[in-house]
Every structure is written in structure tokens, then in C-alpha cells.
Amino acid sequence: MILRRVSLEVPSGSRTALVGPSGAGKTTLLRAIAGLEPIEGGRLDLGGHHLNGVPPHKRRVAFVFQEPRLLPNFDVIDNVAFGLRAAGGRRGERRARAAELLNEVGLAALAGRCVQGLSTGEQQRVALARALCSGPDLLLLDEPLAAVDPNRREGLRRLIVKIQEQRALTTILVTHDRAEAAELGQRVALMLEGRIIQHDEPETLFERPASPAVARFFGTPNLLRGHVIAGLLQVGDLALPVEGADGEAAFVIRPERIRIREQGSLRAEVREAAYLGSHVRLKLHCNQLVLEAHVPSDEAPSVGMEVGVELPEEYLWRLSEATGEPALAEAWDR
């Protein structure tokens, strides 16, 4: 993956989630920061130190990979202490430090165990402790939960947040899961096709996306393109009250903000209804407009019903660029 015009500034002591679909360049960016991928141009700084050309082992940048990458010839505690061993630390000191970290990640009882017997979740905790052992200035986590059993992800998620906050350790975490990005990142950067499209607080990316591509990635497929004339958005035969200046415009609204009523001037037919546990996802056809709405299961209409649709004005978000980014939107569609 080739990265182009990537600009990302991460505040010291913060936790940033780098999110995007597979092949967007997230891992490549992380690897470039760690020095595992060469960079041909640009500048990489960490706390005022220029990192271009610095070999990976001298960058003080720790990396937790998607797979734990533990050394099978070492037991758990020696795996954790590997960084100190590499730095020439004394055996007693490095084992004491590793024991503290194992305690912190909840694996103190497994210190002497061989790593092959551990679950993937436990192995990833060992990898996290190992990354922290040498006291890095920056922690990079590349989809650390991807290989972990879904039932154990919550615990590891909480652990990552706790460890980062206790140390105020600058952390960049890669994920392709937008919910995980919102939960783990104090700020979230969306990458599409080797570029960072928007870098902001999670709520902003969900509620106030910068482009249709961002909206789609963060679960807002409802794009209304039209013209604003005297406070009304004209989309085909529809006229919706909106704020803002007259002219060509594109608005988005999140599926959970759309309200379904029995009555209403905007009528739509329910073409699909998919039960998803926490809600029902509806596909609504309203003339040429197709909308997606999420409603509680006990309020969900049946397929084929005609319902009234309300698009609250306060939740209609006007995109800054009316035409959006078609190429990126298509990429995300793929």
C-alpha cells in the first residue's frame, strides 16, 4: 500500500484510533512510524525528535502486532522481559520489571508458563506487557483484538485504555471496526485509499462527517443531494426544511435519527426489515429516495407497510462539499 499526503498529528499522551477498511493503508502507516516500512518523503517526528532514518530499535516506539509474535523458546516472563534483555538489562531487574507488568495485565500466575499453552487473549496480554517493558515513548497497536475471542475482547479493550491512561502513553491503535475506534480512540482518524480523510473526535465523525465517504464508513448511508431554496431542501419531489444557505447541497442523517410514524407527510414503503438484536434495520423507499432507519424491535413495522418518515431538521447534517468524494465513496462501496 502506498501512502500519499498523509498528515497526522497526535497529541502527546493521547489515544488515537486509526480506522478504515482493509487495504486502506492503516497498517502501512503504523509500520512506517515504527520504521518497519521505508518512507521516501515527508517527515516523521516524535516528541521533537526527527525519526526519519532512525533504525526501528532506536526509535523507542513499541509495536503490538495483530498476532502476538511471542518467542516459543522463552517462557511468559522472559517474553515480557525481552526488551530489557535486548537492552542488556540484568536478569534480576528485568524479571522484576516483567513480573510487575504481568501483574498489571492480569497474568502474574502464568509467569513461568510456556507461551504455547496460553489462549490468544492471554498471548496478546503478554505481547502488550512486552511492548510496555522497555518504556516506549509511543505505543502502536495494530488490530490487537482481531485474533482474540470476541468474548474476551471487552476485557482487553478496558486493559488497553487503563494502561494508556495510567501512563499517559501516546498511543495509536489501528482497527477496521468503527465502534471499536470510537470506544478506544479519544480521537479517530479515518483512512481511505492511503489518505487520512478526517481526523477528529469520534462523535464528530459519526454525527458531522466531512464527506459522503466518511458518512458511509461511519454507518450513515442516508445521503440526500439536492438544492436548498428558501430553507427547503428539494430532493426530487420532496421538500425538507433545512438550515443553511441556498444552493446545491448534500445532507446526511444517521439511521437511528430517522423517526417512523404512522402518519406523516413524507410517506415510504418498508422494503426490508432485518432484526439485528439491538434494533431492526429498515430499508425505506420514498419515491426515488432510499433511506435506512434503525428502530427498536418492538416498534418495527413489517415489510410492505407504508409508514410516515420524519427527518428531524436538527439531525440533518450538511456536508461541506456538495459533490462529496465520488472516487473514495466508490472505494468504500467496494
Add this chain to the structure above:
Amino acid sequence: MSKRRPFTWPIATTAVALFAFPLAALLVQAFGDEWRYPALLPQRFGLRGIHAAVASGAAGEALTNSAEIALATTALALVLGWPAARALAERRLRRPGPLLLLLALPLLVPTYATGTGLTTWFIQLGLADSVAGLVLAHLTVVLPYVALLLLPAFGPGLRDLEEMAMTTGAGPLRRLIHVSVPASRATVAAAALLGFLVSWSQYGLSLSVGGGIPTLPIVMLPFVRNDPEVAAAIALFFLAPVFLALLAASRAGRRVL
């Protein structure tokens, strides 16, 4: 419950028999003080062959020389073969053909011919009839074997572990010691064993480059025609380090990375 494998025993027995038969023949020959045609076994067993081999002193000196040369050659071949194999395995060369050809060349040419070619240069460089000269000469055939055997050691698995080591602060040397070599222990052990054996049993190069330095194959060969019992006794000396090398390699290779 494990499945029974009906052919395991016959295959294992055949393999052991194939290995044991020539060894048994060697033992009988080495201790057969009197053995006249057409008897299948000697009429009298004794230690004449062993005494003759030890008394000449040549076997002891040859054993030391062979061990020194084989160990040094193997160590050098591992040091040089590692980066060569890595470059080939990780496809770092745009055109690996010439390097592969260069590696294979000494294997395609009879060793005596290679040795004859080297002798003139070695004489001029003062390396002929010296242990150092023999090590360099043996290296020409041992290095290709070692490099080619090391090829499977390199792959994504090793690269992943080395990347992990880099990001935990390990420099190149510590990565090699703590990660790369232990991770490819079995392959290194196999390469080292083969390298040792190729050098240990080298006759053509030893004769052409270092005829004045007795090694076991050089010392043993004249006895093969003249006194097979002494040749067999020397061959027993020949076998001992081979078994040790085999044992060490199999122990090293068995350890999980």
C-alpha cells in the same frame, strides 16, 4: 486413540538394517585378525588393526586435523552461508541466477579438479599444506551445501519475530542471537551437520591442496588395498565424531524454537 500404522515396523526395521549392516561389516573387518576366503566371518578376532592404527600415530594426528578443519569450515560456512541464503530466500536479488550458479559450481565439478585449480594459487599465497588452506579449500564445497540447506530458515515467520524484536529495542546482533538463530535452530543444525560431514569426509580437496597435512581420509585410503583391517580400524575413528555431530544436531534440531 492413535491409529495403528501397519507399515511402521517393517519400514523402521529395514531402515535400521540398512544402517547397521555396513557398520557391522566394518566392525567385523576392524577386529578380524585372520580372515581367509571364502569364510563369511574371520577365523580369529583381535586388536591388531586398532594397535596398528594407534601405533602409527597417524590416526590420532589425522583425527585432530580433520576435526579442526571440519569444525572451522562448518563455522565459516554458517557465517557466510547465512546472509547468502537470506538474500536468496527473501528474493533481495533482482537476478539470483548468478549467485545460485556460483554456489552450485563447486558441486558440479569434481573436488579434485577444484583442488588442482586452487593449488597453484595456494602455493603462491603460502596456504598450501596448511590447516588454513585446507579450511578455505573445503569451504568451496561446504558453503554451497550449507547455504542451500539454510534457505528454508527464512520466511515470513522469522521476519515477523525479527520485526517484533526490532520494535522491542533489539539491535542486529541481539536479534541474531536471541531470535533468528533459535528460530531456525533445526535448519541450522541440519546445515551444520551436513557441512561437517562434507568436510570430514573430503578426500579430493585435501589431497590436492593439503597433501602434507594428514586428515583421516588421506591416512585411511592407502590401507584400503594394503591392509583392510587397519583401514577399517581407522574408519572406526572416523565414525566417532560423526556420531557425536549427529547426536548434537538432532538434539539441537529437536528443541522447539
